[in-house]
Amino acid sequence: MPIIVKRFVDWTVSWLPMYGEAKLLLIIYLWHTSTRGAGHVYDGFLHPLVSWHEADIDRGLLDLKARDVTASQLKAVAAIGQVWLLEAARCVSS
Structure with a gap:
């Protein structure tokens, strides 16, 4: 889903001047530790969203x-059944 959103946004907004540079600056802002951008985005947007849907999650x-x-x-039962089948086959063959 996020890839679909990214492609749609790229397709609809990529004609704007300096779109690529703005996107690069956003990525650097989110990544760099001195800006704490990812923390701001999490505290301002993601944390309230996750806490709102916490029960569903x-x-x-x-x-x-x-x-x-x-x-x-089911795997354990299948393994036990396999052992029983091998024992039954041994009993029949002897």
């Missing part, structure tokens, strides 16, 4: 964890 993580446990349990 936690619910989604719990769902993923439950699916992972189920998948690991």
Whole structure:
């Protein structure tokens, strides 16, 4: 999704004079430690957004964890079933 947004913004705004230079300055502002740009963007925009949706994020993580446990349990059952099949084959062959 972010790539789609980036391409759309590039396509719609790239005709502006000095767009590339402004984009480079934004990246340097976000990256450089003396400007603390990434911290300002996080504190001003991302943190309120994440805290607003915190319950939904936690619910989604719990769902993923439950699916992972189920998948690991299925793998364990499959391994036990494989051992039982090998034992049954040994009993039949002897």
